[in-house]
Amino acid sequence: MKEPFLSALPIIEDIQNAGFEAYFVGGSVRDHLLGKEIHDVDIATSATPAELKGIFSKTVDVGIEHGTIIVIIQGQGFEVTTYRTEAEYKDYRRPETVAFVRNLTEDLKRRDFTMNAIAMDNNGELVDPFEGQKALKEQLIETVGSADERFQEDALRLMRAVRFVSQLGFRLEHQTERAIATHACLLKHIAVERVMVEMVKLLDGPNKSEAFNILFTSGLYKYLPSLFNEKKVIDATMKYQISSLNEDDMWLLALYLADADDHAEELKSWKLPSKKIKSLVRAIGFLNRRHLHEWTSFELFSAGRETAVLVETVYQTIQHGSLMESVTLINNRFDQLPIKSRQELAVTGNDLLSWSDVTAGPWMKELLEKIIQAVLDNDVSNDKEEIRRWVKVCGLL
Ligand code: ATP
Ligand code: MG
Numbered sequence: 411m412k413e414p415f416l417s418a419l420p421i422i423e424d425i426q427n428a429g430f431e432a433y434f435v436g437g438s439v440r441d442h443l444l445g446k447e448i449h450d451v452d453i454a455t456s457a458t459p460a461e462l463k464g465i466f467s468k469t470v471d472v473g474i475e476h477g478t479i480i481v482i483i484q485g486q487g488f489e490v491t492t493y494r495t496e497a498e499y500k501d502y503r504r505p506e507t508v509a510f511v512r513n514l515t516e517d518l519k520r521r522d523f524t525m526n527a528i529a530m531d532n533n534g535e536l537v538d539p540f541e542g543q544k545a546l547k548e549q550l551i552e553t554v555g556s557a558d559e560r561f562q563e564d565a566l567r568l569m570r571a572v573r574f575v576s577q578l579g580f581r582l583e584h585q586t587e588r589a590i591a592t593h594a595c596l597l598k599h600i601a602v603e604r605v606m607v608e609m610v611k612l613l614d615g616p617n618k619s620e621a622f623n624i625l626f627t628s629g630l631y632k633y634l635p636s637l638f639n640e641k642k643v644i645d646a647t648m649k650y651q652i653s654s655l656n657e658d659d660m661w662l663l664a665l666y667l668a669d670a671d672d673h674a675e676e677l678k679s680w681k682l683p684s685k686k687i688k689s690l691v692r693a694i695g696f697l698n699r700r701h702l703h704e705w706t707s708f709e710l711f712s713a714g715r716e717t718a719v720l721v722e723t724v725y726q727t728i729q730h731g732s733l734m735e736s737v738t739l740i741n742n743r744f745d746q747l748p749i750k751s752r753q754e755l756a757v758t759g760n761d762l763l764s765w766s767d768v769t770a771g772p773w774m775k776e777l778l779e780k781i782i783q784a785v786l787d788n789d790v791s792n793d794k795e796e797i798r799r800w801v802k803v804c805g806l807l
Contacts, residue, residue, distance in 0.1 A: 411534055415442070418451045418488045421466075421481050422532045425490075428465045430457035431514060432490075433529035433537065440525050443546055444578070453481075453490045454529065456512045462490060476508055493517035502565040502599040515539050522560065522567045523574070523586075524552050549580040557589035565596035569608035572624050576615025582624065590628045597633035602681045605635065609680070613660040622648050636679040637664040650727050658690065662724045665694050689717065696721045705740070707747060707786040714751070715744045748785050748792050755782060756794045765798055766807050777806055 411419065415434060425432035432455040438448045455462065459479050463469050468482040477492035494508040495516050511517065514529055518539060521527040528542040536543065540554050551574050553560040553567070561567055568590050571582060582590070597605065612621050625631040626644045637643055646667045652660065661677065670676050673694050677687040696713050700721055710718050718740050726736045749755055759774045781797055784790045790800040801807045 414438075414448055414451050415530075417484070417486055418453065419532055420483055421453060421488055421490065424465055425453075425455050425457055425462070426532070428457070428461070430455055430461065431493075432457070433514060433531055435518070435529045436521070436526055439528045439530045439536075440542070440546065442530070443528070443543065451488055453488060454493055454514070454517055455490055456493050456514070458492050458510055462492075477510055494520070496520045496563070502562060502596045519554060521554055522564075522570055524554055525550075525574075525580075527554050545583075549578070550583045551575065551578075551580050551586060552583035553586050553589070557583075557586045558592065561589050561593040561596065565593065566600050566604050566608065568593060568597050568630055569600075569605055569612070572621050572628075572630065573608045573612035573615065575624060576612045576618045576621035578615075579617040579620070587624070587628070590624070590630060594628055594630040594633055597630060602635055602679070606680050606682065609634070609638070610657050613655075613657040616653050618652055618655075618660070619648060622652075636676045637661075637668045637670075640668055643667045651730070651733075652727065654733065655723065655727065658686070658693075658720055659723050659727070661686075661690050662693050662697065662720060663727060665690060666697055666724065666728065693717050693721050693724075697724060700725045705743065707743075708783055710740070710744055711747055711749070711751075711782065711786055715741070718744060748788065749782070752782070754792070755785065756792045757781060757797050761794065761798075762801075762807070765801070777801070780806060 415438070418434070422432040422434070432453055434451060435454040436452040438451045441448045457465070459471075459474050459477060462479055462481065466481045466483075470480040470482065470487065472478055472480055472489070477494050478489055480487040481490050492510045493512060493514060493516060494510050496508055514537060518527040518529060518537070524540040524542040524545045526542070527540045529537040531537070545552050551571055571586060571590060574580060575582065612618060615621060622644055625634075625638070626648070631641075631644050632639055643664050647663065650663070652663070655663065661682075665673050665676065668676065673691045674687055677690060696709065696717060699709060705718065705722075713721065719737055722736050722740045723733060725731075726733050744750065755778070757778075759770070759778065762774050762777055763770060781790075781801070784800065785792050785797075790796055
């Protein structure tokens with residue numbers, strides 16, 4: 411067994427020694443069987459949260475009402491969830507109450523897809539009552555039990571199915587695919603925050619072209635918050651080479667394709683973090699300018715490397731241009747800028763004040779911009795004394 415299972419192994423063994431069952435479950439087992447990198451290890455157990463707290467000295471309650479606590483060993487936290495069923499679903503959402511059970515198969519049965527319903531014990535032995543390994547081998551995404559019922563129970567699974575297509579490049583099993591189209595409208599019952607989490611993963615996946623194809627053919631896109639609920643956005647997205655684009659690239663591309671009046675509002679409707687919204691709204695400004703002309707040094711400087719690369723990536727995607735070449739070019743041009751941020755400028759507003767009798771005011775900002783422009787154009791070197799002389803000679807102060 412390898413990391414991160416190895417670090418979590420003592421938890422499984424401590425639970426077993428206390429007379430209960432414990433298994434690795436969910437995404438970590440799936441990704442392990444696929445030979446992929448594993449991010450978070452989930453453990454399922456027959457012990458209740460109260461019983462777990464009797465076994466481990468350091469625990470954190472995160473979702474105790476759903477039977478989940480975090481057990482901390484050697485400074486590392488692991489999610490441990492009591493076997494449960496989700497008997498009652500209301501309004502096509504996650505159930506409010508859960509029933510703890512003592513049987514692993516019952517717990518695996520409530521999971522969304524067969525590939526996510528495999529358990530692995532401390533010896534690496536698998537428990538796979540729903541033929542998840544077969545699905546992995548056939549690269550199939552198939553619901554555990556009736557697809558119609560499973561999507562009606564929790565409509566978030568509609569989005570989860572499509573994001574797994576994007577991440578794994580698997581096909582949807584026939585009934586599962588049909589049921590997504592039939593139940594697409596149920597997505598409107600799901601909290602935006604949960605849809606956003608799946609969308610972000612979808613946008614980051616290498617097979618997002620196929621995922622967009624499914625969003626479109628199933629009609630699921632119509633029930634997304636904004637941007638991606640527009641046919642013209644989905645249509646255009648499918649025409650571009652998007653496989654290597656990341657999440658931010660995709661949001662920016664969608665903003666551009668949707669051509670909306672209020673970019674921030676569109677992004678807010680997805681409940682994206684405000685920092686991300688701010689940086690994307692900034693980026694669309696640069697993208698619009700990029701459509702007019704090549705980057706000026708001042709634009710590169712103002713955008714910063716990260717935004718410049720983001721904007722150039724999306725611009726080249728729209729132009730069907732060469733991504734690698736253009737991004738390398740932008741990086742090289744950025745490397746050659748005499749200053750890369752305002753902090754690197756050798757003078758500050760206080761310097762300007764000390765050089766003149768005039769009181770502080772908007773002129774300082776204007777002059778600083780002129781100085782930055784001159785430094786970027788190599789008209790003056792980034793040296794305090796030289797800048798002072800240049801400012802005097804040009805009569806700017
Ligand atoms: P990732 O690698 O992105 O974390 P994951 O499959 O681990 O993918 P999680 O959201 O971490 O996804 O969920 C862990 C496990 O919980 C899943 O593998 C699945 O067994 C189960 N699960 C998660 N969400 C649902 C759901 N909406 N309905 C049923 N089972 C779910
Ligand atoms: Mg997970």
